[in-house]
Amino acid sequence: MRNQYGAPLISPEPSSWIEEAAEEICVQGYTVVHDMFTADTLEEARMRLDALYEKQALAFGEKRLKEIGDELTVRAPLLEDDFFLRFAAHERLLTLVEHVLAAPPVLYLQNGILNNVPDHPQTRWHRDLPYQRWMPNRPATLNALYALDDFRADNGATLILPHSHRLDPLPSWRYCEKHAFAALVPAGSVLVFDSWLWHRAGDNASGAPRRALNHIYATPVFQPFYDFRPLLERLPHADARLHTLLGKTYQTHADGTAWREARYHRLQTQ
Template identity: 45%
Template sequence: MMPGLYGEDELQEWRRRVDAVYARREAGFGQQRLAAIGDRDVARAPLLYDFEFTRMAAHPRVLALMQRVLGEWFILNVQNAIINRPSDAHHQAAWHRDLPYQNYVITRPLAISCLVTLDAFSEATGGTQVLPFTHKTEVLPSTAYISKHRLTAAAPAGSAIIFDAMLFHRAGSNGSQQVRRGVNHVYSTPILKQNYDFPRALGARADLSPALERLLGYSSQVPVDERAWRDQRAARLGVH
């Protein structure tokens, strides 16, 4: 857990922005359709609709840790805001990995999840539950193991809960009277395909620094053919 990323004034603004993005996307897609596909209360890729969320994704303390774990070159694979309402079952209450459908064991992380807590995460608010060491198992353990070993990742608002993206986890049940919001980021090595094609969605932007372009995957796009591959390599090596 990484505490103290944001103070209360900033948290109020982030909560407002999450709610605004979700309301906009719910209106665009339709509440009933979202319910039908099991995707209510998820503001997907909020940076595409409010560019301020790139600032959250590029928080210096978070990126410094990702660099230590993943190396010099990593990208933002996923950014989703999760809204957990009181006494309302969330579809992420099922055990899952943030690299879905990947059932294998690896010796070093390919991706790291960073869940920024905009409200307090606790047993009462349905904070994220984790299964320790399951990033080293190929399949979800038995019910008995889950019952014995599951933990709630408690954290105050404004913190980051950080774990291997292959760790099994789930949203808890919010028994409080307060909405619980978090923004999940998955940072990965560039060999993994992004969940959202940020470069194509955002297009060319003058306000993107080289570091932010790299984080969003602009330098990791798949070339269309061998000439494009060579042009990319030549540009990277400074060959004219």
């Protein structure tokens, strides 16, 4: 074994696919795990995701979805169709996630993305955890973005900026566009990345949908000890700050519709 200085976050001599994948996530911010699902399962997943989107768009209203910038997204599919649990709970994926987070992971979200158009809401550069102005020195949350269709350059393959999970301040859009890398992930494989990695959906100019299923796994950071929300029922004049303080503003939503309604309400009243 070659000598090295410092306390390594990663194995000095990776000897399994998990250690190799973990090293790629830690150093460049992402890895791809191949052959997670068969063509038949993918076919069924695409069909079920399209059907769920129709259902959700009808229930919430296409116009209102556009008003909150949430069109062509399927919120929490596994809550409405447990077929999608197999993606969130894939054994190989969970083993990798648990290894990298060094803790049993909690599912933070699952969303389907129907990238059918060049200006899908996810085509703006972003990090996946909203409201975070800090940067962990090792992965705190991980994304698992399954390709349900092949990710190709012409159909909106995810653009990622390697190493950007450790960049602060963030680079300009121009730099991102110049140095972005199109993740050409075959259908059935999964792009696993540090959620701090700067990324966006590519522009789909192919005329055919490019579907994906995104997950975020987290360690239970900053979870309040107690549920203080019942106190608010006794405080009818509580202001917005008190609502936030006692856990009402950022509570976990019952499902995708509840999340959308809260967002709609917030954007209307801002």
